[in-house]
Amino acid sequence: MKKYYLSVAIAVTLASSMMLSSCVGSFALTSKLLNWNRQVGNKFVNELVFFAFWILPVYEVSALADVLVLNSIEFWSGSNPVAAGKKVIEGQDGRYLVECDGKGYTITGENDGSVVRLDFNETDRSWSVTANDVTMPLMTFVDDNHVALPASDGSVTTVELSQSGVFAYQQLTTAQLWAKR
Numbered sequence: 001m002k003k004y005y006l007s008v009a010i011a012v013t014l015a016s017s018m019m020l021s022s023c024v025g026s027f028a029l030t031s032k033l034l035n036w037n038r039q040v041g042n043k044f045v046n047e048l049v050f051f052a053f054w055i056l057p058v059y060e061v062s063a064l065a066d067v068l069v070l071n072s073i074e075f076w077s078g079s080n081p082v083a084a085g086k087k088v089i090e091g092q093d094g095r096y097l098v099e100c101d102g103k104g105y106t107i108t109g110e111n112d113g114s115v116v117r118l119d120f121n122e123t124d125r126s127w128s129v130t131a132n133d134v135t136m137p138l139m140t141f142v143d144d145n146h147v148a149l150p151a152s153d154g155s156v157t158t159v160e161l162s163q164s165g166v167f168a169y170q171q172l173t174t175a176q177l178w179a180k181r
Contacts, residue, residue: 026071093111105117118138137150
């Protein structure tokens with residue numbers, strides 16, 4: 001009986017230390033599983049698959065794998081091994097293949113074969129874009145509520161991450177483009 005209480009106490013302590021810590025991972029495996037379920041069929045089929053996966057502990061196992069292994073790898077290495085993947089996006093002007101390698105995205109246009117690469121630099125918290133072998137800065141996080149974006153005249157503008165901030169940036173760049181004509 002004593003051994004049982006000790007085992008339960010250790011299990012509760014380990015679970016609490018993992019679940020109540022401030023490090024919350026991306027739960028990439030569970031998210032991919034849920035996204036796959038959303039694409040299986042209509043809402044009735046999705047619901048049946050959802051219940052089946054709860055009964056056969058598929059969701060429980062994926063969540064446990066995320067909590068115990070994958071989120072820990074993500075915390076210590078900075079990238080989640082499951083986050084990498086490929087997805088096809090249907091756009092207004094064609095299909096695009098988006099590949100994620102955990103550090104950035106490669107977007108390939110299926111119509112013309114054009115390739116655009118988006119990379120995130122963790123040291124200066126910035127995104128850059130590479131197209132036709134030319135790399136340019138795209139966005140740098142100033143703080144949690146502001147980003148520095150290039151303006152059409154070559155200057156850099158700080159933009160608030162809100163609807164009004166984005167709208168003001170759109171007006172600024174539109175005005176600069178019209179002024180160049």
